[in-house]
Amino acid sequence: MDLDCGKRQNGSIHACSQRSMEEHLQETSIGDGDAHLVEFSEAMRAVKKALRQVSESKARALDEAAEWRRKYEMEHLRAAILEQKQKKREQYIDQSPPDSWSPAEPLDSEKSDPENGEESPVGSVNGWLPPHSNSECCKREGICTQQILRSHSGSTSNMSLLTRAPQAAEKASFRLQWGCAGKKDSRNHTHDVVSFECGNITTASRSSKQITLVWNSPPQSVFILCKPSASDVTAICKEMIRWLKEEKGIGVYVEPSMKRELLDDSSYFRCVQACETEQEVHEVHTKVDLVITLGGDGTVLWAANMFKGPVPPVVSFSMGSLGFMTPFRSDRYKDCLQTLIKGPVYITLRHRLHCQIIRNPEAVKEGDDPCEETHLVLNEIAIDRGMSSFLTNLECYCDDIFLTSVQGDGLILSTPSGSTAYSLAAGGSMVHPQVPGILFTPICPHSLSFRPLILPEYVTIRVQVPRNSRGQAWASFDGKDRQQLNEGDALLCHMSAWPVPAACDIESTTDFLQSVRDGLHWNLRKRQGSEGPTSN
Ligand SMILES: NC(=O)c1ccc[n+]([C@@H]2O[C@H](COP(=O)([O-])OP(=O)(O)OC[C@H]3O[C@@H](n4cnc5c(N)ncnc54)[C@H](O)[C@@H]3O)[C@@H](O)[C@H]2O)c1
Ligand SMILES: Nc1ncnc2c1ncn2[C@@H]1O[C@H](COP(=O)(O)OP(=O)(O)OP(=O)(O)O)[C@@H](O)[C@H]1O
Structure with missing residues (x-):
């Protein structure tokens, strides 16, 4: 049914009857002693009021019906997406383990560390764990990050992200x-934040502690961006490639544009590899041990965007203006890389x-997919609000609970890094x-x-452009790929299971506080002198 059309027709009928009544009331002159006419005009007023109420409640009902229908369609769509995800997850869990893993062999997490006699933590990445062994930790994608950030040779998978060429x-x-x-945790890493023993609740075993990466074997290839x-x-970049090849025997990948630039300079750089095709870019995480970025924060964002799934450890050298996420000094790259290759690395x-x-299911052409490509x-x-001079109106839901309606210039859903x-x-x-959290910041x-709000990392946020929105809305992802959101379109957002493991110069907290102080000059103020009036 065309709801808008129905609403218009109903609206016009009531508008006509109201108009004729008003005209009748204006034409009718009421004499002082004419009790009948007074009574009649009051009755007409009452009818007019009743008609207006009927027309208003009908319009409200139609609006409500349209809203429920939209909600129903969104739910339907969400259910379909969830079902699709579930199928993919089941497909993944059903896969047999690769040849390199034998159930008879102890898992890495069960082996003891030969060097210090301690148990290896669950984060061990040397072998293949049965896909469901850690299925609780990354429920949404059904894949544990730790299972993917490791050697994949010999594995066969039908998921596009996991398909790979022979290495x-x-x-x-x-x-x-x-x-x-600074102390190594003797206990295994646990995803349990709250433990319950003898009736006492404790959070002694928190998941977000300092993380150290320890190489089991030296890195062999790097991707320089x-x-x-x-x-x-x-x-x-040229100097670094020569040093890595000649001094360290490490293979280098670059982007195709950089490879062309290098070859224009010297044929020496024929040894450098480039990921030319989309498929090669998809698979690069299975080939490189480290990603090196040379630039500013924008280059770190560029590098992260290249990896649509797992990301190898990233080492960022500062060659930009601010460098919030680039802790390493480029003039000291040899010392830095030497230390990182040796490990351990925070x-x-x-x-x-x-x-x-x-996309709004009503606006999508038949056969088209309303779900657009995902972004990380x-x-x-x-x-x-893009070029529009009107307020944006964005309806926000957190785990399907109505959160608020943003009326202003817009909204930012940010990671803690952002x-x-x-x-x-x-x-x-x-x-x-x-x-861990998602920042909800209005513009x-x-x-x-x-x-502004900070929400827990496990929620799903839905931002909906209402049907009667006056202004436009535009979404951008790390400042790129701007896309218009039309009436009835929605954006779903949740924390991904694929973080960017960024190497620290000193350690996570020290690096962060240094960036806050040196990069943003946080709370910089001249110290007050000791001389002058005091409170006593
Ligand atoms: N009003 C603003 O502050 C504003 C407006 C638009 C975009 N941006 C930011 O720019 C980012 C895109 O960066 P770009 O380099 O491609 O564009 P860009 O070249 O326009 O640089 C944006 C600036 O933001 C800084 N920056 C980026 N990420 C940061 C982070 N995590 N912490 C601290 N500073 C950071 C960069 O160092 C740079 O100085 C977007 O993700 C967005 O966060 C900021
Ligand atoms: N490898 C790349 N290929 C294409 N574009 C890139 C690449 N690396 C970075 N960019 C883009 O180049 C722009 C500038 O990069 P970057 O932010 O690293 O330098 P900057 O602006 O000098 O440093 P800062 O962000 O610290 O001010 C960014 O918009 C980024 O997206």
Whole structure:
């Protein structure tokens, strides 16, 4: 049924009857003593009022019906997506383990560490665990990150992210250790945050502790990503490639544009490999042990965006202006890489947000998919008003509970890593990157009481453009890939299971606080002198 049309027709009938009544009332002159006419006119007024109420409640009912229908369709769509995801998960769990894993062999997590006699933590990445062995830890994707950040040779998978070509060399294996205040945790890493023993609740075993990466075998190949059109970056890149090849015997991958630039300079760089096809880019995480970025924060975002699934450890050299996520000095790259290749390395697990646009099912042409390609962002998804001069109106739901309606310039859904970027500029709090959560920061809200929120990392946020929205909305992902959101479109967002493991220069908290102080000059103020009036 065309609801709008029905509403228009109903509206016009009531409008006509109201109009004729008003005309009749105006034409009817009421004499002082004419009791009949007074009575009649009062009756007409009562009828008029009743008609108006009927027309209003009908319009409300139609609006409500349309809203319920939209909600029903969205739920239907969500259920279909969930079913699809579940099927994929089941497919994955059904896969037989690769040849390299035998159930008779002890798992890495069960083997003891020959060096120190301690048990290896669950983060061991040398072998293949049965896919369901850790299925509880990454419920959404059904895949544990730790299972993927390891050698994949010999494995067969029908998931596009996991398909891979035969490898020339084995990827170096490593394990992750969880510790606290610089001390290695003797207990295995646990995903349990709250434990309950003898009736006492304790959170002594928190999951977000300092994480150390320990190489089991030395890294063999690196992927260098460079800020484009920057001569100083290209110069360092050339030097670094020669040093890695000649001094360390490490293979190098670069982007195709960089390879062309290198070959224009010298045929020496024929030894460098490039990922030319989309498939090769998809598989690069199975071939490289480290990702090196030379540039600013934008290059780190660029690197993260290349990996639509697992990401190898990332080492970022600062060659930009701010460098919040680039802790290493490029002039000291030899010392830094030497230390990193040897390990152990402190890492910050920078969480990413997974988001998907779902188009208004009514506006989607038959046969077209209403669910658009997914995005993984390291900083944020920003939804703004684009070129429109009207307020954006965004209805926000948290796990399907209505949260609020954003009326203003827009909304930022940010990761803790992105908390120091756009979200900060919009008044959001700065959050340590290891704090799990999703920042909900409005952009110039037209309300005095709209404070930013930080939501727990396990929620799903839905941002809906209402049907009667006056303004437009545009979504951008880490400042890129801008896409228009039309009436009835929605954006779903939740924490991804694929973080960016970023190597630290000193250690996660020290690096973060240093960036806050040196990069943003946080709370910089001249100290007050000791001389002058005192309170006593
Ligand atoms: N008003 C704002 O502050 C504003 C507006 C638009 C975009 N941005 C940010 O720019 C990012 C895109 O970066 P780009 O380099 O491609 O664009 P860009 O070249 O325009 O640089 C944006 C600036 O943001 C800084 N930055 C990026 N990520 C950061 C982080 N996590 N912490 C602290 N600073 C960070 C960069 O160092 C750079 O100085 C977006 O993800 C968004 O966060 C900020
Ligand atoms: N490998 C790459 N290929 C294409 N574009 C890239 C690449 N690396 C970075 N960019 C883009 O180049 C732009 C500038 O990069 P970057 O932010 O690293 O340098 P910057 O602006 O000098 O540093 P900062 O962000 O610290 O101010 C960003 O928009 C980024 O997305």
